[in-house]
Amino acid sequence: MELRPFIDYFSLRRLIYRFVTWMPLRWMTLAMLLLLTGMLALAQAFLNPYYLSIIEFIGIYIILTVSLNLTNGFTGLFSLGHPGFMAIGAYVATLLTFPVARKPLMLPNLPAWLAHIEIPFLPALITGGIAASIAAVVIGFPVLRLRGHYLALATLGFIIIMSNLITNLRDITRGPLGINGIPAATTIWLVFGWAVITVYVCWRILNSSFGRALLAIREDEVAASVMGIHLTKYKLFAFVTGAFFAGIAGGLWAHLVTAITPRTFWVPMAFNLVVMVVIGGSGSITGAIIGAAVMSVLAELLRPIETTLGLYGLIQLITATILIVILIYRPEGIMGHNELNLAALVKVRSFGVSRSPSAPEDAKEGENRRRT
Amino acid sequence: MKEKPTFLQPILELRDVHFYYGGVHALKGISLALHPGEIVTVIGANGAGKSTTLRLISGLLKPRSGKVIYSGSDITGLEPEKVAALGISHCPEGRQVFGRLTVIQNLLIGAYLQKNRNEIQRELDRVFDIFPVLKERRRQYAGTLSGGEQEMLALGRALMSRPRLLLLDEPSLGLAPMMVEAIFSTIASINKEGTTILLVEQNASMALEVAHRGYVMETGQVLLEGDSVQLLANDGVKRAYLGG
Numbered sequence: 001m002e003l004r005p006f007i008d009y010f011s012l013r014r015l016i017y018r019f020v021t022w023m024p025l026r027w028m029t030l031a032m033l034l035l036l037t038g039m040l041a042l043a044q045a046f047l048n049p050y051y052l053s054i055i056e057f058i059g060i061y062i063i064l065t066v067s068l069n070l071t072n073g074f075t076g077l078f079s080l081g082h083p084g085f086m087a088i089g090a091y092v093a094t095l096l097t098f099p100v101a102r103k104p105l106m107l108p109n110l111p112a113w114l115a116h117i118e119i120p121f122l123p124a125l126i127t128g129g130i131a132a133s134i135a136a137v138v139i140g141f142p143v144l145r146l147r148g149h150y151l152a153l154a155t156l157g158f159i160i161i162m163s164n165l166i167t168n169l170r171d172i173t174r175g176p177l178g179i180n181g182i183p184a185a186t187t188i189w190l191v192f193g194w195a196v197i198t199v200y201v202c203w204r205i206l207n208s209s210f211g212r213a214l215l216a217i218r219e220d221e222v223a224a225s226v227m228g229i230h231l232t233k234y235k236l237f238a239f240v241t242g243a244f245f246a247g248i249a250g251g252l253w254a255h256l257v258t259a260i261t262p263r264t265f266w267v268p269m270a271f272n273l274v275v276m277v278v279i280g281g282s283g284s285i286t287g288a289i290i291g292a293a294v295m296s297v298l299a300e301l302l303r304p305i306e307t308t309l310g311l312y313g314l315i316q317l318i319t320a321t322i323l324i325v326i327l328i329y330r331p332e333g334i335m336g337h338n339e340l341n342l343a344a345l346v347k348v349r350s351f352g353v354s355r356s357p358s359a360p361e362d363a364k365e366g367e368n369r370r371r372t
Numbered sequence: 373m374k375e376k377p378t379f380l381q382p383i384l385e386l387r388d389v390h391f392y393y394g395g396v397h398a399l400k401g402i403s404l405a406l407h408p409g410e411i412v413t414v415i416g417a418n419g420a421g422k423s424t425t426l427r428l429i430s431g432l433l434k435p436r437s438g439k440v441i442y443s444g445s446d447i448t449g450l451e452p453e454k455v456a457a458l459g460i461s462h463c464p465e466g467r468q469v470f471g472r473l474t475v476i477q478n479l480l481i482g483a484y485l486q487k488n489r490n491e492i493q494r495e496l497d498r499v500f501d502i503f504p505v506l507k508e509r510r511r512q513y514a515g516t517l518s519g520g521e522q523e524m525l526a527l528g529r530a531l532m533s534r535p536r537l538l539l540l541d542e543p544s545l546g547l548a549p550m551m552v553e554a555i556f557s558t559i560a561s562i563n564k565e566g567t568t569i570l571l572v573e574q575n576a577s578m579a580l581e582v583a584h585r586g587y588v589m590e591t592g593q594v595l596l597e598g599d600s601v602q603l604l605a606n607d608g609v610k611r612a613y614l615g616g
Binding site: 209212213216218219220222223224225226227228230231283337 | 430464470529
C-alpha cells in the first residue's frame with residue numbers, strides 16, 4: 001500500500017495552479033518585484049562585496065541579453081554589435097562622471113569643455129545610452145540592409161572600428177591604457193532598476209502591434225512588407241533601442257569595475273552575449289534572463305577551479321562545449337520562443353487539471369498570451 | 373450564369389508594363405484592367421510572368437517602364453508598405469504564413485494597419501466566420517497547420533486589413549482537390565461582399581469558373597483576354613490549359 005500524505009501531492013499542485021492562474025498579471029508582477037527587492041536587500045545586507053559584484057554583473061548581463069534579444073531574437077537580425085555600443089556608453093558616462101579634480105592627471109589633453117564637466121551618475125548614464133543609440137542610427141542605415149551572416153560580420157566590424165577609434169583617440173580616452181579610478185557609482189539598486197526597466201520596455205514592445213511587426217519581419221520580410229510594415233523603420237527601431245540599453249549597461253559596467261580599456265568591450269564579449277541568448281532561447285525574454293544568469297553564475301563557479309588548477313581558459317572551453325551541446329540537442333535554447341509561464345509550469349506535470357481557464361476575448365488574448 | 377457587375381472607372385490598371393530580371397525581359401508590355409467588384413484571373417503556364425505581375429502591383433518589384441494606376445492615381449514604384457496602406461492586400465505565393473507565430477498573431481499582423489481595437493475584433497470575427505477552423509486553431513503555431521489551413525490563414529490574414537483589392541497568387545498550389553474547391557468558393561463569397569480580386573492561377577478551369585473575366589499570359593505577354601465564358605469556350609485555351 002502506498003502511503004497517503006496529509007495534503008496529497010496533486011491537490012497541492014492544483015492549489016498552486018489555481019492560485020497562479022487566478023492572480024492577475026499586474027499583481028503577479030508586483031509580487032515578483034517585491035520578491036526581487038527583498039532578495040536584493042538581503043544580498044546587500046549580508047553578502048560580501050565579491051558576491052555582491054557577481055549579482056551586479058548578472059544584472060548587467062540581463063540588461064545586455066534582453067536588449068540584444070530585441071534584434072537577434074525578435075527581429076531576426078543577427079547583430080554582434082552590442083560591445084561597440086557598450087563601449088560608447090561606458091566612455092561617455094565615464095568622461096561625464098570623472099571628478100574634475102583628477103581629470104588633468106588622468107587625461108591632460110582633454111578638450112577644455114570636457115575637462116570642466118562633472119555630472120551625477122544617472123544623467124551621465126542616460127547620456128551614454130543616448131550616445132550609443134545615436135551611433136546605432138548612424139551605422140544602422142547602411143548595416144541593416146544586410147542580412148544573416150553579412151549583418152553579423154558588419155556588426156563585428158563595428159566592434160573593431162569602435163575599439164580602434166578608442167585606442168587612437170588618446171586625448172579623450174587615454175588610448176590603450178584605458179581609464180581607471182572611475183567613481184564606483186554603480187549600486188545593486190541601479191543595476192536591477194535598469195534591468196527591470198529593460199525587461200519592462202522589451203515586454204511592452206513585444207506585446208504590442210509594434211512587437212508583432214518585428215516578429216513578422218523575423219518570420220518573412222516579404223510577407224511582412226505586403227502587410228504594410230515598413231521594414232527599415234522597424235529594424236532600425238529594434239537596433240536603436242537595443243543600443244540604448246547596451247550603452248546603459250556599458251556605463252554601469254565602467255562604474256562597477258572602475259576601469260575600462262578598449263579591449264574591455266571586445267569580440268569575446270559579443271561572443272559571450274550571443275551564447276547567453278542562444279542558450280536561454282532567442283525569442284524569449286525570460287530565456288534571455290535565464291541565459292544571462294546561468295552563464296554568469298557558471299563562469300564564477302568555474303573561476304576558482306580555473307585558478308587552482310592553473311587551467312586558464314577552462315571557462316571558455318566549458319562555455320563552448322555547453323553551446324555545442326545545446327545547439328545539437330535543443331537548438332532553440334532552454335526557453336525557445338516561449339516565456340516562462342508559472343501556470344504552465346505547475347500544470348505540465350499535474351494531471352486532473354487539464355481544464356483550461358475560460359478563453360478571454362480574442363484580440364486581447366494575442367496581447368496577453370505571454371504571461372509570466 | 374454569373375452576372376457581370378456594371379463598371380465605371382477601373383480600380384486597377386496596368387499600362388504597357390515592362391520588367392526585366394537582370395537581362396531577361398520578363399514582362400513585355402502588360403496591360404490589364406480591373407473594375408470594382410470583379411474577379412479577374414490571370415492564367416498561364418509556369419514562367420509566364422503571372423506572379424511577377426502581382427509583385428509589380430504590390431510594390432515588391434519596380435517596373436522598368438509602364439504605369440500602374442490604382443483608383444485613378446499612379447502607384448508605379450511605390451513602396452510595398454505604402455501600397456498596402458492604400459487598401460491593396462497581397463497574398464503571396466506559397467502562402468508564407470509566419471510559421472513560428474500563432475494563428476491569432478498572424479491574423480493580428482494582417483490587421484497591422486488598423487489601429488482601432490474594435491475594428492480589429494470585428495475583422496477577426498469576420499475571418500473566423502469565414503474560416504471556423506482558424507478559430508479552433510487560433511493558439512496553434514501557423515507552421516503546424518496543414519497546407520489547406522495555411523492557405524486559409526494566408527487568405528484570412530490578407531482579409532484582416534479589409535482590402536479593396538485582393539491579389540491572390542496561386543491559392544490552389546499544392547492543395548487537395550476538395551480543399552481547392554473550398555478555397556475557390558470562399559474566394560467567390562469574399563468577392564460577393566464587395567472585394568475586387570485579381571487571381572493568378574495555374575488551375576485555369578477552376579479560376580475561370582469563379583472569375584468574371586480572364587487574361588491568358590504566355591512568356592511575358594497577354595495572349596488573350598475576355599469573359600471567362602468566352603475563354604472557357606476558346607479552342608486555344610482549351611487545348612493549352614484545360615486539357616481538352
